[in-house]
Amino acid sequence: MRIYMGFCNFSQELVNVGYTTVDNLFITNYLPEAPNKYVDIYLFGLYLCSKGGQDNNLDTMSRVLGIDKEDILTAYTYWQELGLVHILQKNPCEVVYMPVRSDDVLLKKIKPQKYQQFNKDIQGVLCERMISTNEYNEYYIFLETTFFEPKALVAVAKYCAEKKGNDINYPYILKVARSLADSGVKTVDAVEQKLSTTVKYTDDIKLLFGALGTKRSIEYDDRRLFEKWTEGMGYDLETLRFVAKKHKKASMEYLDRRIDAYYKMGLHNQSDIANYDKNRDKMFDLAKQINKIIGVYYQSLDFIIEDYITPWLNKGFDENSLTLVAKYCFKQNVRTIDGMDGVVQKFYQKGLTSQNAIAQYMTELVSQDKQVKQVLQTAGLLRGVSQSDRNSYKTWTESWGMPHDLVIYVATLANGATNQMAYINKVLSDFKANGIDSVEKAQQHKQKPKTQAKYKQREYTDEEFDALFEDLKNVEL
Template identity: 25%
Template sequence: MSFCTFQDAYALFDCTPLENLFIQEYMLRAPGDFVKVYIYGLMQCYHPAERMSLATMAKDLGVDEDTVFRAFQYWERQGAVRRVGDNPVRYAYKNLKQAQLTSADPSQDVYRYREFNEELRSLFDKKRRLYEQDYQRVYDWIETLQLPQEVVLMLIRHCIDVLGVRFSFEKADAIAQEWARSGVTTIEDVEEMTRSSKEMRQGLLRVLRRLGQRRNPTQDEEKLYEKWVKQWGFSAQDVQDACAETTKSASPSMAYLDAILARQRSAGGARVAERLAQERTRTADARRVLSALRRVNTAPTEEDERTVAGWLARGFELEAIETAARAARRKGDSTLADLERRLEACARKGLFTREAMDAQLRAAQQDDGLLARVYEAAGMDARPSAADRALLRRWQGELAMPMDVVLLAASYAAGKSAPMTFADRILQSWHAAGIGDVQAARAEHDRHAGQGQARTARPVREVAKHRYGQRSYTDEEMDALFFDIMKDGETDGEGGKA
């Protein structure tokens, strides 16, 4: 440790001397990040930080480590610093006045690159004058980035073709660094890079035109497009397909398009066009369901779309969902949660298609026609209900009673306060006694009641208005009947309670 040292906070309030010579002769033609590296390193000379390294300096300056390394290479070539260690890497700053006195004559660069300079100037065809800093920038590509001279000339030609003769050397420098990182060393490498670059630029220009912007892209937009194509793996056609979705925004932009592609990337699977088509189908399906619920002017949310898609994935046909939605609407229910309950009842009964629902409707119509005869026999003025349908199915199924026996029991129940319940008790008693025909049922009734006290069976008349199986239902009646079926399904799901 030194005999004398500064306090830790001294450096923050001290100053780092920067010579005007550096500003005038070195800084003006140096890349901006390279200047930052030089000045920060100069401060380290006066106030060394513990454990300083290329990585630490890169983090402090907000650049990558490769930029710091190339910056020191650049300043070493300029004669401003000298590398004095490799493990760890260390640099010594030179006195700039001494460096200028001992450095080679700058004109030697001109002489050394005389033929190259002639070719370079010819590319601009007297339409642009190059200055010393431009030449120094180009020499840096050759000496620091290690790009061959023929590659550098093709890079300049590429910039003129794509960006115009007045292109920015800052932009060209970024391309040179990209080529160096990509290992471009041959004409074939250049042809591949320029072809890819042209395709990307043309693709980006098409995107901007789709967004209603007829101008050259900014550097940030170029980086965005490069991210979509190179990092995320989208094709130019994928990006074009995604542009169609920007019409949902009042002011479409590259940022909005970026959000669309980010969503598509997270979805994975099919290509963008297919996924967008799937999304449009999901939206259309949800709209149809909401329309059936009489929510015509309501745009489906993403949650609505996921809900409807989930029903379809379970095996429901869209037409079946719409049928259930209309039934819910007739009862004043207009939410997807209301519809969910009805579809659960349908699922318990295996009604996933419109065809299955129609078959259930036909069966219900047939049951209603039979119930009309039961009501007539019992002297009832009633409309078929889910509970009565369940009773009828139990009589004909579990109890195995023929229809004429059911009608006989109903006639014996006429005049009772609850005729259907009374008829049910009669039929259960006959079933327990093993009675299954009209003759035996009458005999049992007469025996039980006593000779002369038996109730005379009410004659059953065929009334045309009660022949439900032959009626033609309106849409409203079918929706109401469908709702009864849903309630019947819910009853089944609760354990078959009638």
């Protein structure tokens, strides 16, 4: 769910002790018919809408409710079909909560003659049964809320009737229409073109059904998913059949979730998928070990393997290096899998993926901290080393090329100053400008009168500064 930080926001304390408002229309019109778990998911998601932050995600909901992510997506698909939410995308999952509609108010605004031609056309398509007033109302609500062309909806009904018979029920017609609307296909020409192209997948889908052990007829959603996997993701039929054989009797929706997971992990062919499945038990053990080290517990480890472990391994990390990073995170009070992911990415950006490389880098950091600590103590600062101190020392020694003994010499001069670090910065900056890079040169420079500066001082006007800044606009400092 996408949450944006605005001008005014609730504090976390207020969110925790506050209230989540539930529309009475939801309680009276939707709650009685919905499965219990689906209601739990809807309400917890409503709570997350006001929460924001890193916890506002599918992983949190799965962990707190103890419900698999796949079941959560199924529930949101149910609510989407009722018009209460809109699933923007599944990877990563983003759900937008819609207003709970009052159909009576909407229907009262529709003029009787507005859909006269539509009524005739769709009744002509569904000629083996009479369309009820309630069914017409469902069509009207869909057309009014999605801006779907009436003729386009008739085309959808005709397509469904050809595939499943003229007595096809209206929820299926609307399901196909909503799928098209979600893809931005809303005009009659676009709908007819889209529906005509799906026919070409018939033979391939039959082969896929054979691998799944499915004997039912092909529906629109089957064609839509097959097009997504082949045209959108680039999977070939043999790879899809390979996955299907591993999940006999599974639904196409379940197969879609597996393929989404493989795609997210960068697994695009049979060899990659087979290798992943072969090592899955090892990855489960690694996920458990990492969770134990950083002090977290998740009932389901699937999302950790798919969203974190596999991408980390694909970047070149191994079990030893990841457990080392986990131990480092624990010591640094990074106690979430998301937080560890941020640390892993930092090491990756530095080109550090092996245990030895990471350990050596950490050793260098510890050694550098000892040097920074020496600078602070010499300057009379009796405190711990901060990140700002590290950044300053790195600038002095790496960017400015000042040796450690020269920094210590300047720290000696800074002892007793009002702001020691500012003093050291100012003096070393002056040394850099004058080409002073040793203690000996610094001592000689200190003994010279101020009038013997190596460079001529000058005054700059505001206009000259503006021109100088303009010249430096595209230059990285």
